[in-house]
Amino acid sequence: MYKLDEEINRINEKIYQMLSKSIENCRIAFSYYLSDSGYDEKIVIDDDEINALEREIESLCMQVMLKEKIYSADLRKVTGGLKMIQDIERISDHAFDIKWMSDDIKKLHDLDKISEIEELICIVNSMIKESMTSFVTMDETLAMNVISEDDNADKKYWQIVGLLAVLADKKEITSLNSIYQIHIDKFLERIGDEATNIAEWVIYMINGYHKDKVII
Secondary structure (H helix, E strand, O other): OHHHHHHHHHHHHHHHHHHHHHHHHHHHHHHHHHOOOOOOOOOOOOOHHHHHHHHHHHHHHHHHHHHOOOOHHHHHHHHHHHHHHHHHHHHHHHHHHHHHHHHHHHHOOOOOOOHHHHHHHHHHHHHHHHHHHHHHHOOHHHHHHHHHHHHHHHHHHHHHHHHHHHHHHOOOOOHHHHHHHHHHHHHHHHHHHHHHHHHHHHHHHHHOEEOOEEOO
16 A cells, blocks of 8 residues: 555656646746747747656556556546646647747737736636646645636636627737637637646545546
8 A cells, every 4th residue: 555655646746747847838828928029939838748747647547557456535546647637738738829829929010918818818827826736735625716717717718709809800900910819818718628627637536526426
């Protein structure tokens, strides 16, 4: 049992490392989008480390399930971790997409900010950080807070879609810039969805419930 505890702790440490790197990638992408500086090819989102950690965690989880006799509480931690890393990997992918789309916006030399997108960034940034904290502390209440906050992210997403349509119609923003901004809006909304998924897997690790259904 002691060896199993060590193996699960190692998995959790790797998940934390992957989450931290994914959040750092988001910070880089968000800061780049919000900055007044122009296109900068030196700013890079490193997705390779995320992908390597995902493969390593998958291997560690499979080794535990194949070698050890696992009871329900520990099995939840391992299987929940396996599902969680898929969402963490997608968050990093969306950070990469936001940086890439920000490149296109900056190449237009149209650096006017959409304040509502800045507000959505604040919402989803808080969600991903709180989802990580809920994982580290196994805090069900905090995880539930992340899930409830997703409604605000969705409302803000649709508000931005409508706003961009109006701005484009009034020629207050170019149609090309509007398209790029809508993509960023969607990537941010998806990051909120992935943070919600992480919080849902934290709750599953704690009590076996996933979306109001008992799995283990």
